Amino acid sequence: MSIGAATNGTTGLPVPSHNAHAAATATTSPYQHIADFISNVGKFKIIESTLREGEQFANAFFDTETKIKIATALSEFGVDYIELTSPCASPASRADCEAICKLGLKAKILTHTRCTLEDAKIACDCGVDGVDVVIGTSSFLREHSHGKDMAAITKQALEVVNYIKSRGVEVRFSRASDLVDLLSLYRAVDNAGVHRVGIADTVGCASPRQVYDLVRTLRGVVKCDIECHFHDDTSCAVANAYSALEAGATHIDTSVLGIGERNGIAPLGAFLARMIVAAPEYVKRKYDLHRLKDIENIVAEAVHINVPFNNPVTGFCAFTHKAGIHSKAILNSPSTYEIINPEDFGMSRYVHFAHRLTGWNSIKSRVEQLGLHMTDAQVKLLTTKIKAMADVRPLAIDDADSIIRAFHLDLQEKDTTETWVN
């Protein structure tokens, strides 16, 4: 079910999310409910490609132990499929593929191969649950003129699809081509009983509306599932995945932290941040979200990168609030400025109060956290002092706490003095 499918009981206005956590923003959101009847926003599947696309990341070298650790973690997290590098890529790739198939994980194991009978046979022999075949862009274009090209590709596609099906294994077919050839080819493999066809944006240039239009059109042509694979060169991978689901796609490719060729594909965590807003119950029931941070750390360590400061959900600042006006609202009602509940991912909120943009509500909250008592007027005076200090240099929390405690002590002493004098 799409974002905003629920309505506010009082006003009848759409609320921006199914997430009760976010319902409070209902009356202040101008964004309207969108829910196509073909939408799979509430019933998508994840094809996790850290061990295929992610292995193409500049820094990636996964030894067998690391691959098993990552595959096991992803399966426990709840991803539907785990995609592995082609067993034809190298002897170790083949041995690792066989080893992972033997683990008996809950997630189905896929591998990604060229669309040839030789590769398909090796893949099936490894014991995978499914094979994702792809015919490369360039080979046929060079060897055949257009026309002959399509007949030869269709023949080869059907041969390979039929072979993999005869082995009792799932098969996805994918090829980059223009719209007309793509629809023609995909209809042919759909009629042959392919399980999924794949849409990719290999260069990362597609926009959400283009994706929506393409998938919407394809949805009317094939009965099978539709898998989508979006690169992030122009920062649209997650938005494109979402648009594809709205248009009827069923499976989305992700990798942990998005690692892959160039700057990668839709990241698992960012994609789930998007999806939990749209389909909170489905996402929370299906995926063990508290494990996300651990999985990201395993992969980040394996490929020698830092989790980006601004990573959705797990970046160090994802739930940090600073501006005075925001902090005030956050303290009153978190959903006013938070569409995701950090607790769903085992994370916590942090309201940064020790800076020159701070508001007195933030300071009041900190005073209460420290177990001190002041009137609102006193907190406002204290806030002016903290802002003045923070205007000169950055304040650590300890600094701010010291100022608060000193101010409080002053108040008590003055109070005592006054009591004594009076």
Place this chain on the structure above:
Amino acid sequence: MSIGAATNGTTGLPVPSHNAHAAATATTSPYQHIADFISNVGKFKIIESTLREGEQFANAFFDTETKIKIATALSEFGVDYIELTSPCASPASRADCEAICKLGLKAKILTHTRCTLEDAKIACDCGVDGVDVVIGTSSFLREHSHGKDMAAITKQALEVVNYIKSRGVEVRFSRASDLVDLLSLYRAVDNAGVHRVGIADTVGCASPRQVYDLVRTLRGVVKCDIECHFHDDTSCAVANAYSALEAGATHIDTSVLGIGERNGIAPLGAFLARMIVAAPEYVKRKYDLHRLKDIENIVAEAVHINVPFNNPVTGFCAFTHKAGIHSKAILNSPSTYEIINPEDFGMSRYVHFAHRLTGWNSIKSRVEQLGLHMTDAQVKLLTTKIKAMADVRPLAIDDADSIIRAFHLDLQEKDTTETWVN
């Protein structure tokens, strides 16, 4: 002009971009041309908010010198507007605002204040070119019932808009509300001659189609410019900005590396990566793209963060290619797997060849770079050796180069021996 507005001369099919660099992908892309008559994809303006939204980033503390350095760099880069923290936030904020206004930068200087006459007066007194006013979500909701609410807000908005206009200063008005109130309020300030109205997604929950629909509706209601501000909590900020421009928005808020509240807003670099694909001539003419990396480094250093590994354009892997099949295509024709030309940003491409997924074309290219000569058959044999080594442990470039040179030496010795024997 929107992505894909040009057509391929031979086939009449749309090509995925205006960028000549990317034209080679034309025949293999199924994504169709989209260009609304209201689209501003080819004539947008940037409101750079690193010194306002960015100051709300957890780690941000900009002293006067840093603010001036950032503002100067952004102006030289070519951004249309630079937005500063409200001069009412603290005494230093006011002094810095005055100082930056006096620099005489090419970019127009804006500040962002509450929608009150007091704040507006202080802002105008600082010498800004424009004031972005906003009425907070919560204040009126608490003090007024709905209805009275709207009358009071409209009255206050018009007072402040008229005051700022009377000072000869640009004014933008923004308020979070549901669609009906928003349209009503924005029509009123539009009739009063406001320069821009603002659409925000403060919690980062909006999807591209929701944004398109909202901006498209608003575009039919107001004559003035439309500014959009998107948070990135669910990784849709750049895609939302793009959708907004397609629907007729005119101004997009960015910050360097996206820094801001929580995980921030649309990043300047990522946004321009998206836009150069859609409107390459406009972007290259207007912005000094070679300065992007320096500006990001200035800001990253000032707020103590690392540039994310996967940052579009400037992340260390943005133009790194690894998979055999991709590398081959990249070597033949970069645009097959690159939608952005790294040279436009003063960056360079790197084809990673020393790994087990490598292909013989990558190795052949490296052999040529090293000034060595081999037959294709020899390169293929060498490739098998490199893949076998890379299957055991990660290979540095130096390692691979050593293997290549040793192999080449072997060939020469064998050649000499054979010559001598024959």
